[in-house]
Amino acid sequence: MADAVSSEVRSQRSEVRSQRTEVRSQRTETSGRNSDGARPHLGSPFSILNAQFSILGFILAAFLALCVIYNVTLPMFEAPDEASHFRYAHYLAGERRLPDLKRDLPSHEVTQPVLYYALAALVIGPFDRSNLDRLVLLNPDWFDRSLNQGYAGVRGQHIHTHAEDWPYQGAVWAVRAARLLSSLLGAATIALVYLIARDIFAAPTVNDESRALIAHLCAALVAFNPKFIHISSVVSNDIAITLAATAACAWMVRMASPSNTCDRIPLRQFFILGALIAAATLCKLQGLGLLVPALAAVFLIAPRERLPGRIAMLLAGFLAVAGWWFVFNMLNYGHPLAWEQIQEANAALLRIPPLGAGEILATLPLWFTSYWGNLGIELHYDDWVNTVLFAALALAVIGCAIAFARRLPMVSNRAGFALLMIWQVTITAMFTWWLRSYVGTENSRLIMPGVAPVALLTAMGWLTLAPQRAWGAASIAGAGSLLALAIAAPFATIRPAYALPDMMSREALVAAHRLPSAGVATFDGAIDLLHAEVESKRVKPGDSLGVTLYWGALQPVNQSYRVVLEALDLDGNIIGRKMAIPFGGRFATQRWQPGAYFRDEYGLPIDATAPRGPARVQLSLFKLYPEPSAASIDGANMRAFLIDRVKVEAATTAPPQSSQPPIAVFADVLRLDRVRFAPHQVTFDWTALESPGNDYTLFVHILDGTGAQIGQQDAEPFNGQYPTGLWDAGERVRDVRTIALPSEARRLRIGWYDRQTGQRLTARMADGSRWPDDIVFIEIP
Numbered sequence: 001m002a003d004a005v006s007s008e009v010r011s012q013r014s015e016v017r018s019q020r021t022e023v024r025s026q027r028t029e030t031s032g033r034n035s036d037g038a039r040p041h042l043g044s045p046f047s048i049l050n051a052q053f054s055i056l057g058f059i060l061a062a063f064l065a066l067c068v069i070y071n072v073t074l075p076m077f078e079a080p081d082e083a084s085h086f087r088y089a090h091y092l093a094g095e096r097r098l099p100d101l102k103r104d105l106p107s108h109e110v111t112q113p114v115l116y117y118a119l120a121a122l123v124i125g126p127f128d129r130s131n132l133d134r135l136v137l138l139n140p141d142w143f144d145r146s147l148n149q150g151y152a153g154v155r156g157q158h159i160h161t162h163a164e165d166w167p168y169q170g171a172v173w174a175v176r177a178a179r180l181l182s183s184l185l186g187a188a189t190i191a192l193v194y195l196i197a198r199d200i201f202a203a204p205t206v207n208d209e210s211r212a213l214i215a216h217l218c219a220a221l222v223a224f225n226p227k228f229i230h231i232s233s234v235v236s237n238d239i240a241i242t243l244a245a246t247a248a249c250a251w252m253v254r255m256a257s258p259s260n261t262c263d264r265i266p267l268r269q270f271f272i273l274g275a276l277i278a279a280a281t282l283c284k285l286q287g288l289g290l291l292v293p294a295l296a297a298v299f300l301i302a303p304r305e306r307l308p309g310r311i312a313m314l315l316a317g318f319l320a321v322a323g324w325w326f327v328f329n330m331l332n333y334g335h336p337l338a339w340e341q342i343q344e345a346n347a348a349l350l351r352i353p354p355l356g357a358g359e360i361l362a363t364l365p366l367w368f369t370s371y372w373g374n375l376g377i378e379l380h381y382d383d384w385v386n387t388v389l390f391a392a393l394a395l396a397v398i399g400c401a402i403a404f405a406r407r408l409p410m411v412s413n414r415a416g417f418a419l420l421m422i423w424q425v426t427i428t429a430m431f432t433w434w435l436r437s438y439v440g441t442e443n444s445r446l447i448m449p450g451v452a453p454v455a456l457l458t459a460m461g462w463l464t465l466a467p468q469r470a471w472g473a474a475s476i477a478g479a480g481s482l483l484a485l486a487i488a489a490p491f492a493t494i495r496p497a498y499a500l501p502d503m504m505s506r507e508a509l510v511a512a513h514r515l516p517s518a519g520v521a522t523f524d525g526a527i528d529l530l531h532a533e534v535e536s537k538r539v540k541p542g543d544s545l546g547v548t549l550y551w552g553a554l555q556p557v558n559q560s561y562r563v564v565l566e567a568l569d570l571d572g573n574i575i576g577r578k579m580a581i582p583f584g585g586r587f588a589t590q591r592w593q594p595g596a597y598f599r600d601e602y603g604l605p606i607d608a609t610a611p612r613g614p615a616r617v618q619l620s621l622f623k624l625y626p627e628p629s630a631a632s633i634d635g636a637n638m639r640a641f642l643i644d645r646v647k648v649e650a651a652t653t654a655p656p657q658s659s660q661p662p663i664a665v666f667a668d669v670l671r672l673d674r675v676r677f678a679p680h681q682v683t684f685d686w687t688a689l690e691s692p693g694n695d696y697t698l699f700v701h702i703l704d705g706t707g708a709q710i711g712q713q714d715a716e717p718f719n720g721q722y723p724t725g726l727w728d729a730g731e732r733v734r735d736v737r738t739i740a741l742p743s744e745a746r747r748l749r750i751g752w753y754d755r756q757t758g759q760r761l762t763a764r765m766a767d768g769s770r771w772p773d774d775i776v777f778i779e780i781p
Contacts, residue, residue: 055216056194060187063223063232066486067183070233073490075498076135076175077158078376079234080443083136084109086175086235089120090129101333101341108345109237111338113325115282116240120178127174135163135171141560141581141588151378154585155497178235186232189243192250193452194219199253200420200456203412213471214410214463218455220479226489230375231445237284238445244280245449248290249423251276252297253416265301267313273297274317281322285337286449289430291318293422300415349438360432363442368393371444371454375489379497385485392462392478399461410460420453501583501598506530506552509597515550521641522634523621527561527589528554530597532643534617537726540649542608545576547617547643552597553589560588561631562622565604567615567646570721575610575648578602579622612650612731614722617643647726661766664776665689666752670696670724670761675748675778677741682748684735686717688727694754695723696761700739701749709749713739724752741780748778 077083084107091099091106092114099110137159141147148154164172197215206214222228231238251273255265273294280287298310326336333341355363366374372389373381380386403410411417427450435441459475466474509530510517521529528551535546547565560581567576581588582600604617618640621631630639663672669692674685682700695716702711716723717735727733751774752761763771771777 055212056191056219059216059219059223060190062483063190063229064183064187066224066229066490067180067186067233069490070229070494071176071179071183073494074230074234074376075156075158075160076164076172078156078498079230079236080377080445081107081109082235083107083158085117085237086120086124086178087132087136088112089117089124089178089235090132090174092117092121093125093129098328101338111342111345112237113282113284115279116237116284119240120181120235123177123181124174127171127177129171129174131163131169132171132174135161135175137161139588141585147562147579147581148585152585154581156586157377159588159591160498175235179233182234182236182239183232185239185243186228189232189239189246189451190219190223192243192246193222193455196246196250196253196416196420196452197456197459199250199257200413200417201410201460203410205409206412210468210471213475214459217459217463217475217479218452220475221455221458221482222451224479224482224486225372226375226486227370227372227445228448228451229486231448236445238448241280241284241286242448242451244276244283244287245290245423245427246452248273248276248280248287248294249420249452252293252419253413256297256301256415256419257413258415267309270298270310270313271317271320274314274319275321276317278318278321278323280449281318282325286427286430286446289426290423292426293419296422297415297419300418346438349440351437351439355436360436363435366442367444367447370442371447372485373493374443375494376497379493381489381493392481393458395465396458396461399464400457403460403464406464408460410463417456420456424450424453498586500587501600503552503593503596503598505595506597509550509552509599513550513599521619521636522554523561523631524623525634526553526555526557527592527621527631528552528597529619529641532619532641534644534646536646537644538647538649539606541606541610544603544605545617545646547602547604547619549600549602549619550597551600553592553594555594557589557592559623559625560590563602564620564622564630565602565617566620566640567604567606567610567617567648569611569615569648570613570718575615576604576606578604606648610648612648614645614718614726615648616645616721619643645721645723645726647728649728663766663778664771665764665766666774667761670752672776677780680738680740682737682739682741684737686727686733686735688724688729688731688733690729692724692727695725696752697755698735698750698752700737702739702741702745703747703749704742704744705746707747710742710745711740713737745780747780749775750778751775 077086087107088099088109091104091110095104098114099106101111104110139154139156139159141154142151142157144154163169168176194215197218198211201211201214231242251269255269255273277287277290277294280290294314295311298307298314329338330336332338368390369380369386373379373386408414408417427447431441431444431447434446462474462478463471504512506528509515513531515531519528519530520532523529530550530552532547532549535548539545545567549563563578563580563582565576565578565580566574569575580602583598587598606615620640623629623631632639633641660673663675665671669688669690671687671689672684673687674683676683676685684698697714697716699714700712701709704710715737717733722733751763753759754761760774763774763776765771
């Protein structure tokens with residue numbers, strides 16, 4: 001089988017070489033014209049751009065500029081395991097020796113191969129890093145699952161201080177410099193992708209200008225992918241393995257080029273390939289997977305009788321570069337990969353049981369969204385952005401299907417293309433195994449070493465769908481859109497996720513928002529609540545109620561209080577609850593400075609099954625030290641502050657018709673249908689003919705047989721918990737009041753009035769005539 005494949009590849013090379021010779025002669029004769037005599041038209045914008053400066057130079061310059069922006073926009077250590085990666089390099093720079101995995105554990109990343117960290121150690125060595133421990137402060141709120149379910153409730157795996165601000169000092173410079181090293185590695189990766197594309201897409205049907213265009217598009221698809229920029233702007237060996245793997249792929253593609261003759265491929269090329277794979281392995285153990293396409297390359301491009309020598313040289317190059325690492329691990333840990341230590345370092349992440357096939361398939365959407373997004377730690381785009389990117393991906397898939405059906409007319413280096421596909425399948429299989437076995441791995445940064453084949457497939461798919469004369473315009477549209485996203489991401493996705501509130505003095509906040517000057521509550525003598533308000537007096541079940549707090553610190557706060565907002569119905573049942581860290585999880589209370597105040601917005605979700613009726617919205621603060629409890633409110637015997645009362649709405653209905661004539665109708669909006677008496681209770685059945693709009697007070701006078709008043713109660717319905725201003729048109733309300741009726745009581749005298757103005761509501765009888773003085777008399781049975 002291998003002989004047949006090799007024979008086919010050799011015949012294809014011979015045919016391609018003759019075709020390329022013929023095409024070159026035709027190009028010379030036609031002076032750069034197509035077969036129809038016309039010059040290739042790639043779109044005037046592309047032609048102008050190409051005439052002004054090098055496209056690849058522009059791509060690389062734009063990429064490096066974006067890397068600097070991402071570098072300074074993302075707070076330190078807010079990328080997956082960045083602090084652990086940096087601590088490994090810091091250890092090497094300080095100790096100048098490999099760590100002992102049985103004793104020296106500066107971070108769990110020390111089980112990783114050493115190459116990237118050694119390079120980073122050389123970069124950070126000259127910097128003063130004595131303040132590193134004061135910068136690497138884990139945020140305990142991040143690990144509180146009651147707050148941070150899905151990593152959406154708390155922003156910042158680490159606590160950040162002004163020590164990170166410009167001008168940089170000490171270890172901050174070291175971290176930024178190590179990130180710049182990653183950026184340089186990313187730029188080298190882009191250049192290699194460009195070279196791979198030029199070698200793959202050199203079919204006779206593709207002229208030199210179009211070939212350069214495809215290569216530039218592939219480079220741009222990598223350079224302007226925000227996720228690739230992100231991993232090139234943080235301290236991580238992900239970019240190192242990506243560069244090393246791309247370099248090995250570029251070498252394999254070059255070896256498989258049709259311009260090479262099988263008999264002429266020197267043994268040293270296999271040695272170099274083995275050395276490149278070893279370098280990738282010393283960056284990350286994923287590099288071992290490159291042996292799969294490498295062995296495939298040996299069988300594809302070498303005659304059978306020469307296979308042993310080629311394989312021997314491949315292994316010799318691999319062992320010459322990485323052999324010492326395996327020997328070191330074997331001698332010290334009893335395994336060439338120090339596998340037991342790797343398992344121990346990742347034991348907390350082990351899935352028990354591993355994911356099944358269906359569960360793995362369920363993660364597929366995350367594979368794609370995290371290939372171009374999921375920046376920092378769980379920073380995602382708006383849904384519409386992902387929708388557009390999925391549409392672009394779908395076009396690429398359709399185009400690739402057509403290209404494969406046409407037997408890849410754009411591809412000249414078919415053996416090289418096959419090797420790239422083998423590598424993509426291998427890296428995907430390795431990622432699937434890791435995903436199946438360990439939690440928190442649903443992130444396509446782990447398949448970024450396959451960035452070259454993905455870029456080539458995407459470019460081929462898009463351009464297959466476009467006529468060749470429109471390739472320039474299509475390339476500019478695709479690359480330009482991706483560049484626009486890459487430019488927007490730091491400002492629309494990263495920076496807002498870590499933005500702090502605009503701080504003001506107490507007086508300035510009061511003036512800016514026209515608040516009452518007196519505060520409304522003080523928690524634990526330290527947190528001063530100036531004002532609290534709800535966005536609306538009405539909310540529907542399943543919706544979110546906006547709540548705004550205006551507050552600050554009176555004195556330093558030594559712990560992170562949890563903000564607890566609750567909505568409770570008339571029976572005290574919780575129908576909505578939110579526990580959060582202030583300011584969207586970005587500004588924990590221990591960061592507050594005395595005398596600094598800010599505006600803080602929340603969304604309080606209301607249960608979808610919440611009953612129609614009134615609800616009180618209240619605020620409390622929960623503390624963890626010295627023991628978990630609600631914070632006290634100074635001068636009050638309660639631990640929850642009442643913000644406001646709201647109405648949980650239901651569908652509006654027409655006012656129901658009563659079978660009995662009403663006792664009275666007040667201001668044509670409130671109908672009294674029935675009054676019932678029980679020991680120590682009087683129940684009033686009301687119907688709202690229209691929404692009252694205002695909060696009214698019902699007065700109830702108790703009269704004896706002579707008409708003398710012997711008792712009185714003035715109160716809003718439900719003791720103010722369900723004021724009439726919240727009643728809806730058509731709503732029936734049963735208002736049960738605790739009223740002691742003396743034995744001599746004979747009648748009630750009632751009426752509604754506006755407490756602020758003292759004005760009574762008009763009262764009419766069932767026949768429409770008016771009650772005298774708008775006072776209604778009710779006989780007590």
